[in-house]
Amino acid sequence: MKSARFDYLRARSVEEAVRALADAHGEGKIIAGGQSLAPVLALRMARPALLVDVNRIPGLGGITRTSESSIRIGALVRHSALMRQCDHPLLAEVAGWIGHTAIRSRGTTGGSIAHADPSAELPVVAAALDAVVRVAGPRGSREVEAGDLFVGALETSLTEEEMITSVELPIPQRWGFAELSRRHGDFGLVTVVAAEIEGRWRIAVGGVGSVPYRPAEAEALLADGPLTEVTIARAAAATAAGIEPSTDIHASGDYRRAMTEEFTRRALTRATAAPDNGAA
Numbered sequence: 001m002k003s004a005r006f007d008y009l010r011a012r013s014v015e016e017a018v019r020a021l022a023d024a025h026g027e028g029k030i031i032a033g034g035q036s037l038a039p040v041l042a043l044r045m046a047r048p049a050l051l052v053d054v055n056r057i058p059g060l061g062g063i064t065r066t067s068e069s070s071i072r073i074g075a076l077v078r079h080s081a082l083m084r085q086c087d088h089p090l091l092a093e094v095a096g097w098i099g100h101t102a103i104r105s106r107g108t109t110g111g112s113i114a115h116a117d118p119s120a121e122l123p124v125v126a127a128a129l130d131a132v133v134r135v136a137g138p139r140g141s142r143e144v145e146a147g148d149l150f151v152g153a154l155e156t157s158l159t160e161e162e163m164i165t166s167v168e169l170p171i172p173q174r175w176g177f178a179e180l181s182r183r184h185g186d187f188g189l190v191t192v193v194a195a196e197i198e199g200r201w202r203i204a205v206g207g208v209g210s211v212p213y214r215p216a217e218a219e220a221l222l223a224d225g226p227l228t229e230v231t232i233a234r235a236a237a238a239t240a241a242g243i244e245p246s247t248d249i250h251a252s253g254d255y256r257r258a259m260t261e262e263f264t265r266r267a268l269t270r271a272t273a274a275p276d277n278g279a280a
């Protein structure tokens with residue numbers, strides 16, 4: 001099937017893009033890498049009257065070290081560029097798990113966050129690190145914390161007139177990433193990020209609900225002492241106990257819960273294995 005007809009605007013600035021979205025009264029959509037939107041259009045799951053192409057807007061493709069311990073990723077930074085950068089090793093590792101070479105060379109950070117696929121990797125990282133998403137709209141800019149951004153499967157709190165311009169994330173001291181997928185490059189059945197920031201452990205799990213899950217009880221269990229086999233096992237069990245994954249064509253809810261415990265254990269164990277390199 002081919003997409004329905006649409007008008008096309010190649011925006012030259014953020015202001016022009018958000019004004020065009022506002023003028024389209026809910027009938028406009030941004031296109032960035034097109035890796036998620038193009039299939040949606042082809043299947044006619046969306047029929048926007050206007051596509052606003054943001055790829056030529058200057059200033060959205062940079063990676064900036066904003067401080068010793070934080071980094072800003074422009075909305076147009078491709079997954080392949082995230083893989084190559086060295087400032088944020090967790091992001092570099094995770095980006096390598098997104099799809100395949102062609103998808104990574106077109107897909108963007110802003111697009112992945114805005115698309116809010118429950119099984120996508122970058123929203124899980126954003127949730128684990130309490131990323132701050134910068135958003136522009138016709139009436140100015142605002143910042144949204146990741147916890148307030150993801151509100152449902154493929155659903156964010158962005159309005160139809162807004163666009164993501166960048167994402168700011170802390171750089172964890174220690175981290176671990178573990179994903180269960182049928183083949184490398186597939187969306188994760190269960191994706192776990194564990195990260196230590198300013199001495200506090202955070203965990204986020206993807207693929208087990210409509211939005212990334214932050215297990216408050218498991219994080220509290222890790223607050224009182226060093227990571228050991230025992231505390232890791234307790235935190236992994238608490239993480240799995242807190243979810244109610246549904247059964248779908250890919251896996252049963254019970255399987256996802258069991259794998260959540262195992263992959264949380266793996267992510268935390270990797271985080272302890274080698275400081276500054278959770279990929280060990």
Ligand SMILES: Cc1cc2nc3c(=O)[nH]c(=O)nc-3n(C[C@H](O)[C@H](O)[C@H](O)COP(=O)(O)OP(=O)(O)OC[C@H]3O[C@@H](n4cnc5c(N)ncnc54)[C@H](O)[C@@H]3O)c2cc1C
Nearest residue numbers: 032033034035036037099107108110111114120121164187
């Ligand atoms: C075969 C295949 C396999 C894939 N595997 C994976 C995988 O394993 N893991 C994974 O995470 N992803 C996977 N993807 C998705 C891929 O990572 C996409 O690149 C990403 O989800 C969307 O980024 P994009 O730039 O292509 O966005 P687009 O497709 O251009 O847009 C996606 C949505 O986000 C909106 N949008 C885009 N940019 C912005 C912005 N700056 N502000 C506000 N809204 C915006 C669009 O309007 C649209 O609704 C896969 C895709 C394909 C086709």
